[in-house]
Amino acid sequence: MTGRHLEDLQGAFPGLGICDLVVAENGALVFTPPAGRITPLAPPPAADLIQELERRGVAFTVGRSVVATVRAFEQPVREAIGMLRLDVQLNFNKDALMLLPAGVDKRSGLLAALGRLEVSPEQVVGVGDGENDLPFLRACGRSVAVANAVPALRNAADVVTAGERGDGVQELIRLLLADTRTAPPG
Structure with missing residues (x-):
């Protein structure tokens, strides 16, 4: 989930092929790396x-x-x-x-991707830092803001990490893995 142009994302993250789906352009398109398929969810700019x-x-x-x-x-x-x-x-x-x-944002992109994956939004942990993340985080079962997130996002999130940026994401992953290891089977 990113606001970036797909080409910028591919340049910054050459390992994108490990993902089943990528939502880019702030929810305006879904990219399927294994197939190389781009599905626009919005028309091109006028x-x-x-x-x-x-x-x-x-x-x-x-x-x-x-x-x-x-x-x-x-x-x-x-x-x-x-x-x-x-x-x-x-x-x-x-x-x-x-x-x-109008109507296109990270939330609409997330819901389109989840529909393809047959995953409920309640099963999603979303993490963000900017105003454009607020709609999609509200749709997630658990919302997380990294420490450097804008105040509105930190106030709306279920959890705020102590770490900023990537450090906050690493902290979240450690918390999720620890929770998985200690949760009863079932």
């Missing part, structure tokens, strides 16, 4: 939006469905969306700003 953002001098990248920029461009982005009367939502992750079709 061409007129791309043109208008360029005209306004907004620095951005374009994925298959998401347009990514930084929070500093929020005002011209909002103006472009309003002028074009697009049904686009803004998703924030600290300083990052992602534009997606």
Whole structure:
């Protein structure tokens, strides 16, 4: 589960093939590494939006469905969306700003992936750090925020790790493994 463009994720994590499914672009697509199949869950960004953002001098990248920029461009982005009367939502992750079709977020991507895997959301432990993680964490059976998460996420999570970033994820894995080892069979 990531807000990143799929290509960026593949570059950062060459071992992605060990995963059955990957939700990327903040919930806008599901990637099946074993088959190399990409399933878009949202349409591509509107061409007129791309043109208008360029005209306004907004620095951005374009994925298959998401347009990514930084929070500093929020005002011209909002103006472009309003002028074009697009049904686009803004998703924030600290300083990052992602534009997606309304109704598309990490929660919708998670639910699509879980449907394919035939797994209930209650069986999922989700971990996050940014505002864009809140919808998907609310859908998980157990929600975890790492120590450096934004305050809203730390306040909403079932558990907050002592460690930040990867250290917090390692802490969570150790807790889950310890719980599995001590749980009665059944």
